[in-house]
Amino acid sequence: MSELRKDPFTTRWSIIATERQKRPHDFRRAPHTRSGGNCPFCWGNEHLTPPEVLAYRESRAGRNTPGWSVRVFPNKFPALDPGLPRAEKTDGPLVSMAGSGYHEVLVETPEHHASIPTYSTEQLSLALQAMGERLQALKQTGSIAYVQVFKNEGAVAGASLEHPHFQIVGLPLVPAAIAEELEVARAYHQSTGGCLHCAVLEHERLRRARVVEESPGFVCHCPFASRFPYEMSIHPQRHSPDFLDTDRDELEELAGALIRAVGRLEGAFPEPDYNMVLHTAPFGEAHPYYHWHLEILPRLTVTAGFEWGTGLFINPTAPETASEELRAVTGPWAAVPGPDTPGSTRAIPEGRRNHSS
């Protein structure tokens, strides 16, 4: 029996249609190519990218030389350009502005053939720290309203280069998807005084059915109205609107949570194509009612006419099933404290759940 589910964080519904899982050839699997060769993101090829804006090196080697562990530079084929003016143009009913903004690449490992589950926590922590540094730098330009950090893993998910990397796009406006999440969270806060995300996380911890893993600082769960099969969200347990408020210890714990989450996905689907997106508060005015999180969006199904036409998604895998399968994947993370036993839900301290705006 299929079910229509409203995403609590937006105005979007999903159709959880488990009947459709019986279709032949449902999940798309494309083994990743492993070409290597003259990769512009590998050590020794720094001259093939625009000059770096940030890099972590232990050696005393100069900029744009090998030996870095994390490296950030402008995208060679940028979608946006910081040199353009920001004024809106109107032509009758049509509104536009120059594509002003930043488009950067964050290479989070020198290892061409690595994937997140093979990283050390230390390595991924460094990458998350670099992400924070770039977010802070873009905030300080004063010209950016929102930064979208994302990862495309595998060609099906839009990766045009196989060497693992994140992308960082600084936008002159708050995009529709974030504006909608903010508005829904703001309305909830206005009517209840609390944080919608904290309330949903508390509910998910009570219900247990969709929690993949809890650590002291983070919860990974398969969202109630998941758009994609095996979709996961990672939220900080403490109420926190802005990724930039995450300290070094938390970044290290987040790195571990991410390694385990993608490790579970790889355990269920070897070489999965997926996207990862960070949702955090826009720059400018405070958004105390928001709650930053990371979304992992596996690309096992094809987004088709129905989704483009309606904005609704048809997902053939119930998030409860996905969560159960992901929890069952064994790996080096087995030693990590799992979720509390059912029923022993932890109360969220008032200071985390409620706050003044």
Place this chain on the structure above:
Amino acid sequence: MSELRKDPFTTRWSIIATERQKRPHDFRRAPHTRSGGNCPFCWGNEHLTPPEVLAYRESRAGRNTPGWSVRVFPNKFPALDPGLPRAEKTDGPLVSMAGSGYHEVLVETPEHHASIPTYSTEQLSLALQAMGERLQALKQTGSIAYVQVFKNEGAVAGASLEHPHFQIVGLPLVPAAIAEELEVARAYHQSTGGCLHCAVLEHERLRRARVVEESPGFVCHCPFASRFPYEMSIHPQRHSPDFLDTDRDELEELAGALIRAVGRLEGAFPEPDYNMVLHTAPFGEAHPYYHWHLEILPRLTVTAGFEWGTGLFINPTAPETASEELRAVTGPWAAVPGPDTPGSTRAIPEGRRNHSS
């Protein structure tokens, strides 16, 4: 230089980033498989589908037998089920309802290897007529709020069976994408008394740069804030909120416009993967400010983390370039009267542009 463009019909922006067209391997091309074999949508295999709900046959042969020219039946793996209750369920902050609705397949040709540009106008007219009949039938159930008609052509666009077909999904709610278009059109009507779509079409006819083709009843253009390269919209020239108000002559003209539009796309990209979606007024209360249209969404690029994270799309092909290339494709449609010469824009009669709500 890239440009941010606001879609006049929604709250969405697109980034027209022509720099990115220079990336290697930009457009995805997957030759379509041509397996044939035991296709459930071919003549003689009617027993492989659920029993038909509508078919056009010249012969006196019985239902669910060969000889039909258009055939509609429930999807064997439905996303929704008409037998389910429609009540909303609430579980803490989570809202859902049973997946109540209709999911049908409309096979618009008995020819397994056909594609839209190979159809006769007569054949496609029949299919559009059948579409209208099913929309009318779903309207009369009284349980459906909106019907999404769409086509997935090619595996990259989500087609799981190669025999050409449309799908018809009757939903118990008005989906987000339609609700947003309605709200933007309603607000425009409230402030100007006119139809936003008519105003944009008039503007596009004046500007010329994005019009692919005009016939007396329809305009095909590449939308200002196209999400996808070579995206096209087909609008009726006369103000018309509801596809169901289209008469037989107009359906025939629409069939011709569609054959030419997809023909142009095939001329530019052999065997293109694309989605097609119909946007029309929901059932229930009147939506006099809306304007129905068809969207053709080529799937030459991959939707990736940036798009999922932000709701913004990065499109490497300016719609002006797409329109120019599509106009230049030669074919049997060369004899059809093209757009008026530049400057000779036709006034939209008051009765079409303005109306009371």
